[in-house]
Amino acid sequence: MAAVAQIDNELVRRVQKGDKKAFDALVRRYQHKISQLVNRYIKDPHEALDVCQDAFIKAYRALPNFRGESAFYTWMYRIAINTAKNHMAMRARHSSDEEIDYEEAEQFESAMLLREQDTPEGIAMSDELARVIQSGLDELPEELRTALSLREFHGYSYDEIAKIMKCPVGTVRSRIFRARDAIDKRLEYLQE
Numbered sequence: 001m002a003a004v005a006q007i008d009n010e011l012v013r014r015v016q017k018g019d020k021k022a023f024d025a026l027v028r029r030y031q032h033k034i035s036q037l038v039n040r041y042i043k044d045p046h047e048a049l050d051v052c053q054d055a056f057i058k059a060y061r062a063l064p065n066f067r068g069e070s071a072f073y074t075w076m077y078r079i080a081i082n083t084a085k086n087h088m089a090m091r092a093r094h095s096s097d098e099e100i101d102y103e104e105a106e107q108f109e110s111a112m113l114l115r116e117q118d119t120p121e122g123i124a125m126s127d128e129l130a131r132v133i134q135s136g137l138d139e140l141p142e143e144l145r146t147a148l149s150l151r152e153f154h155g156y157s158y159d160e161i162a163k164i165m166k167c168p169v170g171t172v173r174s175r176i177f178r179a180r181d182a183i184d185k186r187l188e189y190l191q192e
Helices: 002-016 020-040 045-065 072-095 111-117 118-141 140-153 160-167 169-191
Strands: none
Touching: 002 020, 002 045, 002 072, 020 045, 020 072, 045 072, 072 169, 118 140, 118 169, 140 160, 140 169, 160 169
């Protein structure tokens, strides 16, 4: 296991020095594991692939700040989980907040997909997902709900949230992690 960590650390150092091929090597090493992880949350294979790509893009952008306090895979795992959770929350918000003009949708190639998702089961699942997320948000302690809302619904950075909430960035990260984890636990039964 130590050899894996050493290889990962060396690849990370090379990426931080500008070697893009080193990041490609990290992607090849972990794309299968990350894909399996994301597929536990996102059932549609095309969406899951998009979420995996988003997670690796986020990791690439954040890699200059990676300090190696945890193993690369542990860090990548957290990014993938958060990306999948964010994707699910966004889908739940959009499915409950938006009304689709079906006449206009007929004009697009995706109209068939929209009709397939417009089944009683699909609607019930979307409504249930939105209800569970909203209920989870409502039950969070105020500081967790505020941190998560500022991040997910308003798009503030961790630094901006820290200033707004008058607390350290590490506290913000911890609150957001705990909030996401609490909501994720409520969503587990929907994933079965």
